[in-house]
Amino acid sequence: MREFFLSRIRAFRYAFQGWGYVLRTQRNMWIHSLIAAVVFVLGLWLKLSLQDWAIITLTAALVFTAEFINTSIEAIVDLATEEHHPLAKIGKDVGAAAVLVAALAAIIVGFLVLGPPLWQKLISIYDF
Numbered sequence: 001m002r003e004f005f006l007s008r009i010r011a012f013r014y015a016f017q018g019w020g021y022v023l024r025t026q027r028n029m030w031i032h033s034l035i036a037a038v039v040f041v042l043g044l045w046l047k048l049s050l051q052d053w054a055i056i057t058l059t060a061a062l063v064f065t066a067e068f069i070n071t072s073i074e075a076i077v078d079l080a081t082e083e084h085h086p087l088a089k090i091g092k093d094v095g096a097a098a099v100l101v102a103a104l105a106a107i108i109v110g111f112l113v114l115g116p117p118l119w120q121k122l123i124s125i126y127d128f
Helices: 002-025 027-046 050-080 086-126
Strands: none
Touching (some): 002 050, 027 050, 050 086
């Protein structure tokens, strides 16, 4: 039983090392992280419902996951070949496209979830 718990601790450590690697090496991850932080602060200010928090959290997780998978694809392709192979390019481009789709979906979700309460808050503050 002890070995089971130790192996789980190691698994979490490896996962956090991967997360750290992506943060250290991928500039877009900093952009995603900054935007997510702004969205979460905005959500607190707007006092979002639990359902809205669930949607926002899942959407942010989708973008982060896409970035993690894209970074994995890039690393594996770089390991497999140093030459500029057309299939390597396709693999990397498709991984980047997955991040783009996730980010665009997150923008839409952000407008749909945050837009109406933000508009109401701004109307009440500035008395339009």
